[in-house]
Amino acid sequence: MTHPAQPTASHFINGEYVEDTNGTPIPVIYAATGEQIATVYAATPEIVDRALSTAKEAQKAWAKMTGTERGRILRRAADIMRERNHELSVLETYDTGKPLQETLIADATSGADALEYFGGLAGSLTGEHIPMGEDWVYTVREALGLCVGIGAWNYPTQIACWKGAPALACGNSMVFKPSETTPLCALKVAEILHEAGAPAGIYNVIQGMGEVGGALVTDPRVDKVSLTGSVPTGKKVYAAAAEGMKHVTMELGGKSPLIIFDDADIDNAVGGAINGNFYSSGQVCSNGTRVFVQKGIKEKFLARLAERTGNAILGDPQDETTSFGPMVSENQMNIVLGYIEKGKEEGARLICGGKRADMDGYFIEPTVFADVTDDMTIAREEIFGPVMSVLDFDTEEEVIARANDTEFGLSAGVFTNDFSRAHRVIGELEAGSCFINSYNDAPVEAPFGGVKASGVGRENSKEAIKHFSQVKSVYVRMGDVEAAF
Numbered sequence: 001m002t003h004p005a006q007p008t009a010s011h012f013i014n015g016e017y018v019e020d021t022n023g024t025p026i027p028v029i030y031a032a033t034g035e036q037i038a039t040v041y042a043a044t045p046e047i048v049d050r051a052l053s054t055a056k057e058a059q060k061a062w063a064k065m066t067g068t069e070r071g072r073i074l075r076r077a078a079d080i081m082r083e084r085n086h087e088l089s090v091l092e093t094y095d096t097g098k099p100l101q102e103t104l105i106a107d108a109t110s111g112a113d114a115l116e117y118f119g120g121l122a123g124s125l126t127g128e129h130i131p132m133g134e135d136w137v138y139t140v141r142e143a144l145g146l147c148v149g150i151g152a153w154n155y156p157t158q159i160a161c162w163k164g165a166p167a168l169a170c171g172n173s174m175v176f177k178p179s180e181t182t183p184l185c186a187l188k189v190a191e192i193l194h195e196a197g198a199p200a201g202i203y204n205v206i207q208g209m210g211e212v213g214g215a216l217v218t219d220p221r222v223d224k225v226s227l228t229g230s231v232p233t234g235k236k237v238y239a240a241a242a243e244g245m246k247h248v249t250m251e252l253g254g255k256s257p258l259i260i261f262d263d264a265d266i267d268n269a270v271g272g273a274i275n276g277n278f279y280s281s282g283q284v285c286s287n288g289t290r291v292f293v294q295k296g297i298k299e300k301f302l303a304r305l306a307e308r309t310g311n312a313i314l315g316d317p318q319d320e321t322t323s324f325g326p327m328v329s330e331n332q333m334n335i336v337l338g339y340i341e342k343g344k345e346e347g348a349r350l351i352c353g354g355k356r357a358d359m360d361g362y363f364i365e366p367t368v369f370a371d372v373t374d375d376m377t378i379a380r381e382e383i384f385g386p387v388m389s390v391l392d393f394d395t396e397e398e399v400i401a402r403a404n405d406t407e408f409g410l411s412a413g414v415f416t417n418d419f420s421r422a423h424r425v426i427g428e429l430e431a432g433s434c435f436i437n438s439y440n441d442a443p444v445e446a447p448f449g450g451v452k453a454s455g456v457g458r459e460n461s462k463e464a465i466k467h468f469s470q471v472k473s474v475y476v477r478m479g480d481v482e483a484a485f
Contacts (some may be wrong), residue, residue: 003037003038004090004094005028005030005037005038005091005094005095005184006037006038006039007038007040007183007184007187008187010023010040010041010042010043010183010206010207011043011047011051011187011204011205011206011207012187012190012191012194012204012205013047013050013051013054013201013204013205013206014050014054014058014200014201014204015194015199015200015201016200017187017191018047018050019041020041020043020044020046020047021041022041022044023041023042023043023044023047023207023208024041024042024208024209025039025040025041025042026039026040026041026042026180026183026207026208026209027039028040028094028095028183028184029329029330030094030097030361031096031097031317031325031326031327031328031329031361031362032097032316032317032318032325032326032360032361032362032363033360033361034330034360034361034362037094038184040183040184040207041207042180042207042208042209042211042212043177043206043207043208043212045215047206048206048208048212048215048216048219051175051204051206052146052175052216052219052221052222053221054200054201054204055146055173055174055175055201055202055204056145056146056173056221057201058173058199058200058201058202059143059145059146059171059172059173059201059202061199062168062171062172062173062198062199062202063142063143063171063172065171066123067122067123067124067125067169067171068122068123070119070122070168070169070171071118071119071120071121071122071123071169072119072197073119073168073193073196073197073198074115074116074118074119074122074165074168074169074193074196075115075116075119075120076196076197077112077115077119077192077193077195077196077198078112078113078115078116078119079112079196080192080195080196081108081111081112081115081161081189081192082108082109082112084108084192085104085108085109085112086104088107088108088157088185088188089103089104089107089108090103090318091184091185091188092107092108092156092157092185093317093318093325094184095156095182095183095184095185096153096154096156096182096280096325096328097281097317097325097326097327097328097361097362098280098281098317098325099317099319099320099322099323099324099325100317100318100319100320100322101320101321101322101323102279102280102323102325104320106158107155107156107157107158107185108157110155110158110161110162110442110444111157111158111160111161111162111189112161113443113444114158114161114162114164114165114166114444114460115161115164115165117165117444117445117460118165118166118168118169118444118464119165119169121169121462121465122169122170125141125169125170125465125469126141127139127140127141127471127472132475134478134479135475135476135477135478135479136476136478137473137474137475137476138473138474138476139471139472139473139474140471140472140474141170141465141469141470141471142171142469142470142471142472143170143171143172143468143469144170144172144223144224144247144468144469144470145172145173145223145224146172146173146174146175146221146222146223146224147163147167147172147173147174147175147222147223147224147225147226147468148174148175148176148177148216148217148222148224148225148226149163149164149167149174149175149176149177149226149227150176150177150213150216150217150225150226150227150228150229150237151163151176151177151178151179151182151186151228152179152228152229152285153178153179153181153182153283153328153329154280154283154284154285154328155280156178156179156182156184156185156186157185157186157188157189159178159228160176160178160185160186160189160190160205161189162228162444162459162460163176163226163228163459164176164189164193164203166459166460166464166465166467166468167224167226167468168193168198168202168203169465169468170465170468170469171469172223172224172468173201173202173203173204174202174203174204175204175205175206175216175222176189176190176203176204176205176206177205177206177207177208177212177213177216178205178207180207180208180209181328181329182328183207186205187205189203189205190203190204190205210233213237214240217237217240217241217246218240218243218244220244222244222246223246223247224246224247224248224249224467224468225237225241225246225247225248225249226248226249226251226457226459226467227248227249227250227251227252228251228252228285229251229252230252230253230382231252231253231382231407231408231453231454233252234250234252234455237250238250238456247467247470248456248457249449249455249456249457249458249459249467250455250456250457251285251448251449251450251455251457251459252285252410252450252453252454252455253285253382253384253408253410253453253454254285254286254287254289254382254408254409254410254411254431254450254454255289255290255379255380255381255382255406255408256276256286256287256288256289256290256408256410256411256412256413256431257288257290257292257399257402257403257406257412257413257429257431258272258273258276258288258290258291258292258412258413258414258415258439259292259393259399259403259412259413259414259415259425260272260273260291260292260293260294260297260301260415260416261294261396261414261415261416261418261421262294262296262297263416263417263418264297264415264416264417264437265415265417265437266297266300266301266304267304268415268437269301269415270301270304270305270308271308272288272413272415272435272437272438272439273288273291273305273388273439274305274308274309275439275440276288276289276291276413276439276440277289277291277366277386277387277388278309278312278324278366278386278388279440280325281324281325281326281327281364281385281386282336282366282383282384282385282386282387283327283328283332283384283385284440285382285384285410285454286410286411286433286440286442286448287411287440288411288412288413288439288440289382289383289387289388289389290372290379290389290391290403290406291388291389291390291391292391292392292393292399292402292403293390293391293392293393294392294393294394294399295392295393295394298370298390298392301390302351302368302370302390305351305368305388305390306351306352306368309352309353309366309368310352311323312324312366314357314359314363314365315359324363324366324386325363326361326362326363326364327362327363327364327385328362329362330362332362332384332385333356333362333363333364333385335383335384335385336364336383336384336385336386336387337355337356337364339377339378339381339383339385339387340354340355340364340367340387342376342377342378343369343372343376343377343378343387343389346376346377346378347371347376348369348370348371348372348376348378348389349369349370349371350367350368350369351368351369351370351390352365352366352367352368353365353366353367353368353386354367364385364386365386366386366388367386367387367388368388368390369387369388369389369390370390371390371392372389372390372391373391374391374402374405376389379391380406382408396421396424396425399425400425400428400429403429404428404429404430406452407452407453408450408452408453408454409430409431409432409450409451409452409453409454410431410432410433410449410450410454410455411431411432411433411434411435411440411450412426412429412430412431412434412435413434413435413436413438413439414426414429414434414435414436414437415436415437416437419436422436422437423436430451430452431450431451431454432447432448432449432450432451432454432455432458433446433447433448433449433450442460443460444460444461445460445461446460446461447459447460447461447463447464448460448461
């Protein structure tokens with residue numbers, strides 16, 4: 001009997017499901033049990049070509065529609081997505097292993113928010129009139145053309161929408177390649193957009209590994225590449241896109257600081273640290289994985305943190321009482337276990353967790369290390385798993401310097417009851433998406449993205465429009481032209 005997660009076919013191109021079993025088979029493994037629940041096939045060169053050519057062809061007519069018409073389709077897709085939230089959340093849980101308790105409120109819902117927000121914005125995308133005395137200039141905001149989206153495995157539905165919604169709102173078409181680890185959810189996004197009235201070819205989804213991504217990024221028909229992924233992948237994709245002078249948005253990794261001052265509300269700070277390290281089992285790029293705690297509250301903070309971490313419920317992710325799920329794959333679990341061993345070897349003090357959970361699937365206990373120093377591997381490298389490093393600090397100046405001493409710059413957070421200090425410290429931190437007395441909120445209305453090695457460009461908010469459109473300026477002379485001869 002076929003598992004309910006098995007998609008109709010591997011790819012969604014030109015308004016329909018398309019299969020080509022000549023591609024490399026990609027097994028879909030359910031992280032909670034380790035069993036194979038579906039198979040898709042990587043795109044062959046013919047599939048890549050078909051996806052790009054139909055998207056290129058469909059784009060011109062889509063761009064000619066009014067923004068209001070395009071917006072109506074995106075908003076209709078958002079409504080469908082909300083109506084189907086339960087089944088989409090169950091699929092997301094099969095795709096990623098994340099608990100249903102989480103996917104029901106954070107995944108398809110945030111995808112729908114993006115479709116609704118950019119659908120609402122689409123009709124307002126205008127140029128401006130610039131008076132020049134008798135003459136004048138007008139600007140026109142135009143689509144870029146054909147965009148490629150490359151997704152990561154931690155938020156497959158959300159990322160498919162975060163990239164697709166602004167691209168489509170601006171009049172572009174998109175070919176989206178999900179991560180080969182989580183190939184299922186993006187197909188549903190494509191299906192829903194088509195059902196909502198998006199013309200065939202406007203949003204195509206094809207499967208594959210790095211080879212398929214490479215073929216998409218280097219194709220001369222492509223005008224823009226938007227990637228969510230690791231820094232090494234980002235550097236490769238950025239370089240390849242530069243060869244063809246393509247527009248890029250890079251949303252990459254982080255090793256973000258979360259700074260907790262003596263005067264912070266301890267329970268809120270612990271809650272922020274839990275959200276910034278253990279949500280999605282720690283598989284979030286913006287996570288505040290370097291938790292700097294001022295020495296005055298260190299032991300109190302650690303005691304409360306250990307107590308609350310003990311409340312995590314590991315179990316069947318399809319059971320809504322489960323609050324902590326497995327790693328997305330066996331490979332990711334082994335990478336994280338390797339980092340935990342390094343933490344122990346390098347002398348960090350293990351407060352809780354620290355091993356694979358004694359159950360089926362790829363579960364790792366939520367892990368906290370204290371007495372971590374800036375030079376330890378677990379404090380330098382992005383782990384992408386449920387491993388929190390707690391570091392001590394004395395003064396504001398010291399912690400700012402240490403927080404900024406990293407190649408990354410995605411996020412940063414501060415917990416304090418002194419509001420002038422909160423804004424002052426955030427003002428000094430080198431990060432793109434910051435939080436005060438909170439952590440990891442990502443509403444579609446707010447720009448999201450990093451500085452330094454954490455990326456270029458921004459997703460969400462009106463900022464995303466700038467990254468999916470270009471401006472044409474037209475100078476209009478009302479009088480005679482003067483010339484030298």
